[in-house]
Amino acid sequence: MREFSETYLERTREGMWDDSRVALEPLDLEGRERILDVGCGTGELSRVLAGDSPADCEVVGCDADTDLLAVAAEHVPVVASDAYQLPFPDDSFDLVVCQALLINLPEPAAAIREFARVSRDLVAAVEPNNAAVEIDSSVDSENALERRARRAYLDGVPTDVALGADARDAFEAAGLEVLETRRYDHVKTVEPPYSEAAVLAARRKATGSGLADDRETMLAGALTESDYDELRRAWREMGRDVVEQMEARTYHRAESVPFFVTVGSQS
Numbered sequence: 001m002r003e004f005s006e007t008y009l010e011r012t013r014e015g016m017w018d019d020s021r022v023a024l025e026p027l028d029l030e031g032r033e034r035i036l037d038v039g040c041g042t043g044e045l046s047r048v049l050a051g052d053s054p055a056d057c058e059v060v061g062c063d064a065d066t067d068l069l070a071v072a073a074e075h076v077p078v079v080a081s082d083a084y085q086l087p088f089p090d091d092s093f094d095l096v097v098c099q100a101l102l103i104n105l106p107e108p109a110a111a112i113r114e115f116a117r118v119s120r121d122l123v124a125a126v127e128p129n130n131a132a133v134e135i136d137s138s139v140d141s142e143n144a145l146e147r148r149a150r151r152a153y154l155d156g157v158p159t160d161v162a163l164g165a166d167a168r169d170a171f172e173a174a175g176l177e178v179l180e181t182r183r184y185d186h187v188k189t190v191e192p193p194y195s196e197a198a199v200l201a202a203r204r205k206a207t208g209s210g211l212a213d214d215r216e217t218m219l220a221g222a223l224t225e226s227d228y229d230e231l232r233r234a235w236r237e238m239g240r241d242v243v244e245q246m247e248a249r250t251y252h253r254a255e256s257v258p259f260f261v262t263v264g265s266q267s
């Protein structure tokens, strides 16, 4: 199972759902009594669900990683569990939802089948298409290099991290009827004054440490060791340009990650 850190989840989810919740409307959060957020991590989505559902609606978070669950537990009740074998009786919830979980599972349809077992009404998945991320940066080389690194990463990862709207296939394979799919573009911008997290991210680019975290995954795909070394050299150079522009307060970056909300129910 791929592991995620608390800081990674906080950084990648920062501001998510703050600008628009239109894509979550089919979940009918205002009408819910008991919601399960599977693969909740630090509970970033659980907090949105709890905030938008009635005060007496119970939102439960569940994840296999107990360190992340300890953070989620500060906001919602949590249960440690595998997504394929949920420790709840049939029909325990009226909405079972996950965010960025299916892209990390080798058998997404089996998980959806288990979600449907414990839901008496809706099942929903919020999944990104990581192959369609777009970057607009004031450092010319950043977009092309990030695309190259992303392609190498996607190639080496064993699950479908570009699942996005294709989550529909997993719902259908699990015997669910897909009621609706909506798109939400999570746009993160970096501009002056720079946050501490943005400065740290720039430094990680300049040292190449961010890329090094994904080295093993990249080498599991088509990338050779010398391709990786060359990519890391260019990456660090790009990182130094980012740091330089930050010092001159001229650095701007916008990253757009398309997420797809798939909602289904037992047909």
Ligand SMILES: C[S@@+](CC[C@H](N)C(=O)[O-])C[C@H]1O[C@@H](n2cnc3c(N)ncnc32)[C@H](O)[C@@H]1O
Pocket: 001, 002, 003, 004, 009, 013, 038, 039, 040, 041, 042, 043, 044, 045, 062, 063, 064, 065, 068, 081, 082, 083, 084, 098, 099, 100, 101, 104, 105
């Ligand atoms: C990309 S994170 C998403 C976390 C959270 N849903 C969010 O959007 O911020 C994926 C999460 O799925 C969890 N996970 C992966 N495989 C799992 C499994 N088989 N059962 C339960 N949780 C799992 C990981 O521990 C991690 O917290």
